[in-house]
Amino acid sequence: MKKLILITLFSTLFIFSGCDTLNQYAGAINQTVGTPSSTEMSLGLKQALEFGTNYSAERLSAKDGYLGNLAVKILMPPEAQKVENTLRSIGLNSLCDNVITSLNRAAENAAIEAKPIFVNAIKQMSFQDVSNILLGQQDAATLYFKRTTSIALADKFRPIINNSLNKVGATRYWGDLTSRYNKIPLVKPINTDLAGYVTDKAIDGMFIEIAQEELKIRQNLAARSTSLLQKVFGYADRQK
Structure with missing residues (x-):
């Protein structure tokens, strides 16, 4: 019993x-069902973008954030690739590797400075911006950031990268490399603005990372970690 x-x-x-x-x-x-209010759409999208941009900046600012990621790794400037090939052919691989490592370390040092710039761009979004991004193409947010933050990122990144290049000796090594090459008869002189080149590549890499995060939140349901994100992006899915 x-x-x-x-x-x-x-x-x-x-x-x-x-x-x-x-x-x-x-x-x-x-x-996740129903039509979100305009406030919910704004809060949800901005929440997703802040998550994504913070994660991208933190990941790239870590050691090997650029160097260890083939999608964003900074290589020799295109006009210097012939120089690199020549140096490697005579056994100077370590010199080339050291230069490439220093370029990426400089970008990594600057990457964390992107966070407040992206936060400011997110705060400045109008509801029309939010709607265009939420219901737009797969990289709509990335394109918005490119349009609104590229100048600020360059202004912030360049002095940090320039200081970093000087600190690790990359500027001196690069100067030695290009001056020797430019003395070769009949070659086209290399006049690369190294800090400018690394700044541009660092920013390009940042946007590549942000595009990946944007695609993740749009396509991967598991990446929608809050009920607000589920509702807002679920609504966006149903509008396709």
């Missing part, structure tokens, strides 16, 4: 527990 009572009690608890779970699940689903 006691055994029967216990079985009945556990069965009842299981049923009620199951009902609670189902209710919670149904609630979660309800959060």
Whole structure:
């Protein structure tokens, strides 16, 4: 008899527990349906963009954030690739590797400075910007950031990168390399603005990372980590 009572009690608890779970699940689903208000759309999109830009800046600012990522790794300037090939052919691989490493370290040192610039751009978004990005093409947010932050990023990055290049000796190594090459008869002189080149490549890499984060939040349901993101981007999905 006691055994029967216990079985009945556990069965009842299981049923009620199951009902609670189902209710919670149904609630979660309800959060993703319906049309979000303009406030919810603004908050949801800005939340997603702040997550994505912060993560991108932090990842790229870590050691090997650029150097260890083939999608954004900064190589020798195109006009110097012939020089690099020549140096490597005579066994000076370490010299070339050191230059490339220093270029990427400089970009990594600057990357974290992008966070407040992106935050400011997000705060400045109008509702029309929010709507255009949310319902726009897959890289609409990335294009918005390119349009609104590129100048500020360059202004912020360049002095940091210039200082970093000097600190690690890259500017001197680069000067030695190009001056020797430019003395070769009949070659086209190399006049690369190294700090400018690294700044441009660092910013390009930042936007590549942001584009990946944007695509993730648009396509990967698991990346929508809050109920607000689920509702807002669920709505965007249904508008396609």
